[in-house]
Amino acid sequence: MRRTYYIDYACACTLGKVRKNNEDNFYCDKNYRLNPDLLEDVVLCGKVRSTDNELFAVFDGMGGEACGEVASFIAAQNCYDYCKDKDSYDEYLYELSNILNKKIVEETKARSQVLMGTTAAMIQFHKNEIYILNAGDSRIYKFTKNKLDLISEDHVVEGFNSKAPLTKFLGIPQDELLPYIAKGAYKNADVFILCTDGVYDMVKEEQMISLLKQKKKLSKIAEDIIEHAKKNGGIDNATVILCKITTQKAS
Secondary structure (H helix, E strand, C coil): CEEEEEEEEEEEEECCCCCCCCCEEEEECCECCCCCCCCCCEEEEEEEEHHHCCEEEEEEEECCCCHHHHHHHHHHHHHHHHHHHCCCCCCCHHHHHHHHHHHHHHHHHHCCCCCCEECEEEEEEECCEEEEEEECCCEEEEEECCEEEECCCCCECCCCCCCCCECCCECCCCCCCCCEEEEEECCCCCEEEEECHHHHCCCCHHHHHHHHCCCCCHHHHHHHHHHHHHHCCCCCCEEEEEEEEEEEEEC
C-alpha cells in the first residue's frame, strides 16, 4: 500500500502594534497580499499534494517609506506569475530567487531609490523531499517529535547589540544572488514553519513549541502564534506559514 503525502497549510499575517504600514508579504498556494496598502490581518488555510511541487514563502520588506511593502509585494506577485507558468517540476528556487532579485532591482531604479529590498524564506515541496532557500533574516524551522530546529541561515552583520543590518536580501544590485539553499527529507506529522522576524523576535522558542503542540486546527495555531507576537510587544509586522505533512493511504 503506497502513501500519498499532503501538505496542510495555514498562513497568518498582521500589522503588529507599532508600525503604521505592513511591509510583510507571503506566497501560499497561489495566495498573497494583493493590496499592500491594506492593513487588515490575513488568515488562510488549505491543503495541497506533495506532488503539486508547491511553493510557500514569506517576505519582509525593507527600504523605508513605502518601499518595503513594494519590494515584498513584487516578490510575492512574481512568485505567483512564475509558479502559474512554470512547466518544470525540478528544483526551481534558485532560478526564482534571481528573477525576484532582478525585478526588485529594476523597480528600485525606476523609482530612483537608493535601496529597496526584502528578505525571503522559501520552501518547495517536491515529491519526497523539500528544497529551502533564504536570504536575510526571515527563518524556516522544522518541528518534529516536539523538537524545534532552525533549518535556514540568518544573513546579518555580526557584533550588533540592536537589530543587525542584513548581508543578503532580494534587491541586491548584482548579477547573481547567493542565498542559502538546502534540501532534505520529510515524514508524516512534520511541521515546517516559515516566519518573519516579527514572529521569532516576539515568540520565544519554548513558547513556540508549546503553541505547536496544541491539539487545534492548524489555522488556529497560526493565529495563536501571531496573537502571542502582538501580546509580547508586536513591535514589527509578523507573518507565519505552517506546513504540516499528512498522509493518505492509496491502493
